[in-house]
Amino acid sequence: MSDVARLAGVSIKTVSRVVNDEPGVHADTAERVLAAIERLGFRRNVGALNLRRGSSTGTIGLVLEDVANPFYSGLTRATEEVARRFGRQVLTGSSDEDPGRERELSLEFCARRVDGLIVVPAGARHGYLLPEIASGTPVVFVDRPPGDVLVDTVLVANVEGAATAVAHLARHGHRRIGFLGDAPAIYTAAERLRGFREGCTAAGVRYDERLVAMAPPSPAGVAEALARILGGPGPATALITGNNRITVLALRALAGVSTRPALVGFDDFELADLLDPPVSVVALDPAVLGKAAAELLFARLDGDDSPPRRIVLPVRLVPRGSGEVGP
CATH class of the missing domain: 3.40.50.2300 (Response regulator)
Known part of the structure; x- marks a missing residue:
């Protein structure tokens, strides 16, 4: 930041105001600072900023069975679209149906202080998440229910x-x-x-x-x-x-x-x-599943403290020909 201030001919405080969209900076001065930022390739440290403010890290974690599966690709995209509306990014990992890997990914995301977690569970034991839930990290399970914790869950019929x-x-x-x-x-x-x-x-x-x-x-x-x-x-x-x-x-x-x-x-x-x-x-459109789970998560982040919900989404039969023939 000091390099930007030196190149733009302003104080470090002025650079900070421009970077954080604070008022009180003349338009010409702000333009000069932004030009210096562009020239130097400066990028603010979001993690440090959030740590200093004690606020959101701007991320949520999504643990899937396999991100390569088209079904989960659709779910991921819908989750990202909801997260974008709330100014968050999504960190994603595949458990490969391994409960140990699911636990590892979930706790790794929590260690990175994600604001919330969406999990497609591979195992039936999720007590390892209780300390994170108790500390205020909302968790939503999707496609399959948790084994031994009571949290929001979105399932299919x-x-x-x-x-x-x-x-x-x-x-x-x-x-x-x-x-x-x-x-x-x-x-x-x-x-x-x-x-x-x-x-x-x-x-x-x-x-x-x-x-x-x-x-x-x-x-x-x-x-x-x-x-x-x-x-x-x-x-x-x-x-x-x-x-x-x-x-x-x-x-x-x-x-x-x-x-x-x-x-x-x-x-x-x-x-x-x-x-x-x-x-x-x-x-069932996997986007509906992802959207429902993400919206539940962000409702919790917005202060919803109602009892955990269990949502079961309907499915529909799509007749196209292969199932409409006699024996």
Whole structure:
């Protein structure tokens, strides 16, 4: 700052006033200071400024399962848009479904004094956040609930969505419906499997364990599960896939297969409407999820001290062709 003051021919206090948009500086003087700042490439230390003022650091933390997943990319973008409205930036990290990594990222963000934290949990134990919550850092869980803390949570209607998919396929005559889900320890995977079972009961469709596969998605694993579910005696004539990654892997495994099952995927994905046939899905715009979580967080930062909220966002069936064929 002293270099800027020397080049502009003013005092350090004048430079400080210009940098912090304080009144009392003549327009010509301010222009000279700004020109010196531009020439020297000066950047103020926001962290030091906030530390001195004892105010916001201007950041929030966002812990995701995988930032490369298009679903979470949409959630991240929506969070950033809300944060921008409140003059904040978003720090993001991927837990890779590792509870230890989730804890590490969350505490690292808190150590950097983020103003608040949004977490897609990988584990079920979140007591490590209690000291941060007690010290005034608001925390919102999104997509999955926390295991052992009571904080704001935004979820998706997973059970209802899977049951809707079963009812849709049953209306088109299917009585042998398979389900490909993620690892059963994951909250969303378990809830969607529960919705599948409840949907089978409601639609009068027999639930058959042999037509269900629950595992972390991989090309080989999905291909093997499909071979089992679609082959042998009493094969499935329709399939529900538990998330966008599984849907894409299933479509790759089915490429070139002459007789395909009817298909409804959970989560929409890019180009789903351009495939042949277009893929029917149970969808929720991830931007809605991110926006709801971020707005809850900023309400807390704005002083909302009401009891923790649990918001469950509805999903909708998008029929495009793959799920509208008979057995």
